Amino acid sequence: MTQKNGAFPSPFEVEIPAELEGWEEMYPYYYLFSEERREFEESKFWFQDRMHHPEPLYPFDTITAESWWVALSQYTTRIFVIPPALGIDQRVVGGYLYISANAVTDPDLVQKRLEHFQKRAGYYYQNWDTLYAKWKEKAEQVIRELEELEVPDLPRYDEQVYEDESVVMEGAGIGSGYRLLEAWDRLIESCYKIWQYHFEFLNLGYGAYVTYFDFCKKNFPDISDQTIARMVAGIDVILYRPDQELRNLAKKAIELGVADVLKQNKPAEEIMADLEKSEAGKQWLEALEQARQPWFNFSTGTGFYHHHRSWNDNLDIPFAAIRGYIEQLEQGNTLDRPLEEIQKERDRLADEYAALLDEESRKAFLDLLNLARTVYPYVEEHNFYVEHWHHSIMWNKVREFGRLFVKHGFFEDVDDIFYLHRFEIYSALYDLVTSWAVGTPARGPGYWPSIIARRKELIERMKAWNPPPALGTPPEVITEPFTIILWGITSETIEEWRRPEAAAAATLKGFAGSPGQVEGPARVIRRAEELDQVQEGEILVCPITTPSWAPVFPRVKAVVTDIGGMMSHAAIVCREYGIPAVVGTGYGTKTIKSGQRIRVDGNTGVVEILDHE
């Protein structure tokens, strides 16, 4: 049986490598484990959030984590009053994010919270479609405002450049320095706000889906996760739209007779220059421009990190995919998804399973299926609005500030800005604005470069460190629903983490994500920018697959991920592409080496390393 204590290190006794000394300075004080809260913090169970933040946190990039810290938690604790749960806590250790769930265990309190939940959640479930339509408007409004956000350009302190006369003639009474600070505030607010919206429906959406999932599992213990999802999954969801745009562009290229131009194996920029030379090429470029907004605001990663660049940032990725689709079309493949058949199969499955139940259970099943189908579009689509569309724009807006800092000698590179926490950036901006206002040198250029250089090195060292999967005191059994629902972490997962030998085993156990069995050489990819290493016919092994990696799917034989809950979009996309996937192996990227032959069984969730010593 499980021992209660000692299996995981106390958060205060983690062996952080000596070369990471000073890592704490990159994060706000409230993010660190501290003596004042020691008793409380040691009593809790903390696990590393490898699902959303598998890499060390860049100081500015903590904004995504910090945004959901508040947004997710408030909806659980205070807005929808989820009866058995409070919010999710966060801490940073050696640059890695650890999180801790909080269950409500006092039955009286649960009962009291239940009354509020019934009324509040009831209102949302009742009016889901109307509220979700409104949500899309709200989210698009935030994105539009962010896009339109102007970052004023200030002259260097020693340039004799003055404010525009209009400030005087129109009696505006406000200078560009103020507007610069205001723009920064707007940018940060925009991030906070889009995350508020992110969780407006998420807890309820996942809660409903998992209730349906649990019902199916209880009635049909042998049913596969895929079948449960297939009875619900919409076919016309936004998630597939960017990929669909690529297919359409490939068709368009053939129609216009510019396929050969696009098939050249050279950078997108050069191909575009070639296309400019012909009328047909120009027409195709017009179609491209239309597709780019908004569909190419599609992150090549999860969107949680500044270096997860979008298709718009790196057109080579969508161009490579278009090339692949053109080749498929030339080979006679239509590229059309059999939408009608998928829809028919979805309804046939639902009818068959409904018919297997007695009258009472059938009513419950149909109620839950309807509920799951109601909430599912949001569950599948919200990522596009927030992590892809909004954040692709957001990271680039932050770079505009970075460019200003470079101009004023604060930083060497635009991306240096991500090595400062947002609160530090506000200080630096104030430094910059005072120097502009007065006309004297700022301290920044002498202050930040050495700090940034040190932090760059720290982040690199952090990447080489393998932090423990969990800290503190694990609960006897995991009862907090969101730990299971959102992170796919169960009592079994914890058992798995306790086994150090798991990291050296020749067989990995995960969840069956997409059916099928294949063997092939592994390619371990930890970051989106390494994706170009993937060769035709390899098996992709990565911390987590994201649907925005779409261009890589046609090239690989199978996918293996470290982390994957029951709702992993990755599994959905793999099924769509008809390739096997095993998700949530825990140690895939740590155990498997590139080039090793592995066998992936997407029916049973087992990955075997065939040439294991």
Added chain:
Amino acid sequence: MQGEPYILWFEEIDKRHHALVGGKNASLGELTQAGIRVPPGFAVTTEAFRVFLERGDIRDEIYRLLKPLDPSDISEVERVSRAIRKLISETPVPEEIVVAIRSAYDELAHRVGVSGVPVAVRSSATAEDLPGASFAGQQDTYLWVQGRDHVLVRTLVCWSSLFTPRAITYRMEMGFPHEKVLISVGIQKMVNARSAGVMFTLNPLNGDRSKIAINASWGLGETVVAGEVTPDEYWVDKVTFDIVKRVISPKTVECVPNPHFREVTVVAVPEERQMEPCLTDDEILELARLGKQIERHYGCPQDIEWAVDKDLSFPESVVILQSRPETVWSRKKQDDPSLKPKEKPTDYVASFLLGQLQPKQKET
């Protein structure tokens, strides 16, 4: 009850005839009417039994003997049982009943085109308005009975099986009045089984209703039912119709007819046949199809006996011998509040979220 028939063919029987033909025959009738492939046959109704008791004037005598009985006095129960059965066997069967049974048997032989067709003779007890009534008479079965006279003899034995010591004691202990329990007899064409066994229209291990579990062995199904062999296991997914699992076991014995003695015997299976799968894929899927159809008809999971007749060609060879509701999982499920229909979506979600609070043993 004047005017009720002595004989009812399976295809004439429906639910309304329960009191006339007993649970077992009613079920075979219902299956036949639902278009399920059941070997042909007929029921000798309770009316025949009632008329037999009345005309022979033994009814009052029987219940007079039973009245003072103490069920715990085993030797007294046995003595009374013997006396009653003697009474029954010495009482002549009214000529019209004899004629009815004989001509029904001849008709059956004519229908299947085999003179002296081997049949199974089974008791099928009944008791109006009593729950669990089908158990109130102990079931007697005689296999491979051939010829009109032997059928008559076995019918009489079935009648008297209502008064075996076990049947008497059981009724008294369960509080069923003897007078309320009547008996019908089923006479059905015997299957010349190459393979036979049982089928659950759910996973009997975890209650999963999307699976069908088939247990099968060589010969008649009696060895499987009695647990005398470890049968082959075949699992079919009800939705996709994939055969998802097969476990082939050494089937060391089989139950086969012994026409010489007009009965069946258990014999050893030659070694080379023991590990051979006893069903083809087509037969497995045909069984699953029938299982699904029967379940749909009754609206609940079924526990089914079936056989593959070696004298018939596929798919006519795959026949159903009996079906009854599966009870274990149907009862268990009713206890789980999270599976009940609810009024509002929040009620479902709240019930699930709160259910997570109860630490539970995870099933494997």
